[in-house]
Amino acid sequence: MTKLVFLLAVALSLAACNNYVAAQKKHIAVEGIDPAKKPGDNFFLYINNKWYDTARIPPSQSGVGAYMFMNYPQRLRLQGILDSVSKATNTTGSIEQQLGDFYASGMDTLTIDKRGYDPIKPMLRAIDSIADVAGLVRFAASGLKAGNGSILSFSVGPDNKNSHLNIAHLYQTGIGMPDRDYYFKTDSPTVAIQAAYKKYLAALFTLTGSNAATALSNATLVYGIEKQLAATHKTNIELRDINANYNKMPVAVLAKKHPNMGWLNVLTILGVTTDSIDVAQTAYYDQLNALLPGIPLSDWKLYLKASTLNVYTGELSKPFGDAAFEYTKVLKGQAVQKARGEQIAEAVDQLLGEALGQLYVKKYFTENARKRALELVNNLQQAFAARINHLDWMSDSTKQKAKEKLFAITKKIGYPDKWRTYKQVHIERSSYFENVVSAASNDYRHQLEKLGKPVDRSEWFTTPSTVTAYYNPAANEIVFPAAILQSPYFDEAADDALNYGGIGMVIGHEMTHAFDDQGAQFDKDGNVSNWWTKGDYARFKAKTQQVVDLYSTFTVLDTLHVKGALTLGENTADVGGVSIAYDAFKLTPQGHGTTRIDGFTPDQRFCISIARIWRVKMKDAFLRYWINNNPHSPPMWRVNGPLMNMPYFHQAFNIQPGDKMYVAEKDRIKIW
Template identity: 40%
Template sequence: MWKRVVFVSLLAAVCFAQHSGIDRTSLDPTCKPCQDFWRYANGGWLDKNPIPARFPSWGPASVLSENTRANLRGILEAAKGTKAGDVYAACMDTAAIDAAGVKPLQPYFDRVAAIGSAKELSAGLVAAQSVTGVGPFTLQQLGDLKNSKDIILYVDSGGLSLPERDYYFKDDARSKQIREEFVKHVARMLELAGTQPEAAAAQAQTILAFETKLADATKTAVQRRDIPAMYHKVDFAGLTAMAPDFDWKLLFNELHLSTSAPINVTEPEFLKRFNQQLTSESLADWKTWLRWRLLTGSAGRLAKPIFDENFHFRSTVLTGVTEQQPRWRTCVGMADGSVGEELGKLYVDKYFPPQSRQRAKDLVENLRVTLGEQIQGSEWLAADTKRNALLKLKAFNSKVGYPDRWRDYSGLKVDAKSYFENAVASYRFERAYQMSKIGKPIDRNEWEMTPPTLNAYYNPLMNEIVFPAGILQPPFFDGQGDDATNYGAIGAVIGHEMGHGFDDQGSQFDAEGNMKNWWTPADLKSFTTRAGCVVEQYDTLDLGDGAHHKGKLVVGEAMGDLNGLKLAYRAYHRALKGKEAPVIDGFTGDQRFFLAFARVWGSQTRPEAVQLQTNTDPHPIAKYRAIGTLQNMPEFRKAFECQGTDKMVRVDEKQCSLW
């Protein structure tokens, strides 16, 4: 719920090389760098690489992602007889999937149809949770926010089919259109599952009204960033008191949990609304909604007509994507999601040599040392706050490449023929594994991502930064490139993850991963003011087409970008050891550094996907991650000789900075 993720890549070189790593054909020389540096750095590439019909956005990270998936495909097609190979093969057997139609769901539909009382409704909701995790609330295990060494159960809001609660209420034309399309989509899906057209249309309206009531008691994406407000630790009696009409004992029995298990309810008001609907909504409406949730939660594993309709709404309506991915790509994702560490071991054995891991570790350590120097040199932090910040930095647990201990999947039963059954088995296996951790000490060696993942994260509860093998490869790192491009691209994104330890959320956790205030009152006030600068900046960025960032939603990621780039710049100059960087391909070292950073965010995004991202995602749009960050860098202004009136420059009194 609170781990931070961002597309990054990671490798390092510490010597000068003979080429810059900057492809001049990717530039747009007709655009002035001080007016729109993102376009200047990426325009040539963007003009030659329009967004493919299969994607909501496209950029260098997308190219790397496709190359990695192609490598995984080759591994899986040669992995017959393994669990990963069986999951992939069953997913690829579309003839069998299409022949089955909706039959795999029929036993669950029959159980819903047989519900005849409130008690049986609880049993039906528990049963649905065991298929795909669908239900009016979500369950997960996480460290206790105030005692992160202990794993507890989190009961969170859920039950919504639209991307975020505001989609049920906003009155703008786009939101209204999405709700209209949603009702049509639900009706078509129900028809494909055997409901008569007239009944399906009526049930679709019922489902929208039902979910709107749940959404009304759900917090917004911005409200959910208030971590202390998401912490309400209770015992089993306290949980039951919030929703007394639901059979919690039945659920705990299904999860093999003791009623003595510690619990955090993230949104108590939501649970109270859930309980209210248990008694105020008709049994028929509950059954209609539950049948729908089973159907939509399983749509990706059913016959082509249902798969296609699900794609139409989830991808075309919401993100503007008009063409489906090839089947093999879907099945690579299925294998990674089911047995990711088995597949990951095969991947690193073939594509990730040990020396790459060590070089990445060395770069991470160099950034850590530089961040310590930044903190120590801060002019506004009090001595006590500096000491606590340095303790937290020293305690950072850096994980690079892959786990030192691999998951054991021997208890998972899958085969090469039963795709739907494999998916259910994988979900149940993973849920049992996660729930078994509750009440036990936290395992700090575990990973939240699989090795082939092209991403990275900071987890405040573990105080760890994690960089899977999937991102430790070209094109973001060039082993023959110079320090400037490596630090500008990879160093900035490593610094971004480190910066999350001190953003608006990470700053609320101490070195042990506990939610605890370690700031002096004066320093906390100053920090809040500095964070507010970033909020104001992103609130006012014009994205076009009526879209705007929510500054309070993206502040953590925007702070991570700014802190990360400033850290990488300082680390780059630290690596120079006082020497002058050479001019390569006509660019100074600092110019190459900033060009490499802008290339990391050289993605373009469809308007529909922009609307979705700005409503739901704490990450700013890629273009504005480059522009917004560089506007706060005096070093960028100097490198390209920008003037105070240029668009890439914020006036001094509006420039944002943390350290």
């Protein structure tokens, strides 16, 4: 150990010790361990099997437990806040009045059902009046400003090659199912989803006046157009290629390339003033340009009607929501619809999230939690730096660049320092559809106002009440909303083993994203720029291939495997995150002690905490949906995958050759 590293370890240990003394610890028992399971065969089930066998998935949900499914009780919390403000007498113009009126409008199902699909009829009439391809594109561009993108997907965000400036971006779109592969796979679960989706499209036409035969014919036609658009889409794995999905070009070149799109008119309608656009997936717009005159205009009109109805089913009368749910039920396995209050609380959180977030933080989040979380982040950052110093595969020059990037990371915890306002959103208690359109239009204006301006590094891209965390490579920042700073991830009064194995893993995970296969292509300022030596990057790529190969062997359902290439970034972050969290934990008094709690050593409790935070049970249909669309591995493999590569796990639970999770030391993956 060098003198610098030794002094760093002492300083971290003292800091952790001070924090340990300052916090009032409480005994948190670890329950539910199944002694019939061997920890070395399946650690996730060893810790969670008793819970897994008895847990019941609520009929309105596709899964239960931690991680994303914690957002179900979160929505109930938000519903409680919204119920309260909707019934109170609020100051005109206050966020309480905005939130209360918006929520009340969504809960007024009598008015919503009475209106049927009247609110959307002006849009449908506008589609009927389209006379040519130019008019079709004009409708699509106008709709985009109100959240109805159909064949166009536009946003404003940082330039990958100049991360301090916001530019215009176009993305592939135009399909109603989650991903292009749903249109082409022929396995029985996917075929069932295709049938359910076509039935849903037919229901939309039936609900707006078509007879059964016509509705079915229209649905088949719309599905055919979507399939042609889907054929141009990149796969989820291809979308991970940073450079291949950056295609900034002059507007004049784009306009010449796609004469049928009328890009200059599109940009005028969108209110966009720019001389260049990043067209992320060019093949989609190339094909769309060819299809516009190649498909009869009458067919395009049916497509636009189906697409528009699909966007707004949640804001129309109950039969539309029921039709959408019948499709969702097949896609995700959900047995019954979410309660109305939960649905509207979710909508408010999406559309007025930072207004609702202020009330959530005030009621459920403490400044002590924010401070303690920042201390953990700082400790893991120092531990990560020490790990970089000891890497045997990276040169000193690249190590220096890596540490510069590590210490340039911006840390956002709990909630934004500057709250977004929604004063431009027009809200009436009797007009839910119009309220949603107004909020969506406000979101579009919020995007457009950023075009050509410096990036606001204080902006958040999730709400404080969402159980999530993220790393943003363009800003080189890590973000931990208030909602994730709760049990089982974080407890101010828990022992350090549980907190470092819980939120510590999450923190380490997000930090490692700065150095996963995608994040490693961005420099400390958020620009796509090579900061590696050629040899170091080649060794890094070889190590990430080990991650792809290992995770691809994990069987989830029947013959369904984890997609190692799709989940590479998240798996790399899990493996690195656990290692960094463990090193930081070892600098605490408990970490370098031997005192047992409930019969478990500190290292065992650290590992147990990792398994507890991914305690999730899902329906098989949703698990299939997850594998096809989610870049994370399923929860079981977020536990077993990293731990089977960790020497301290083998030591703590005496993992031996012959155990299913045993990996020989020479074969263990170590990147960061």
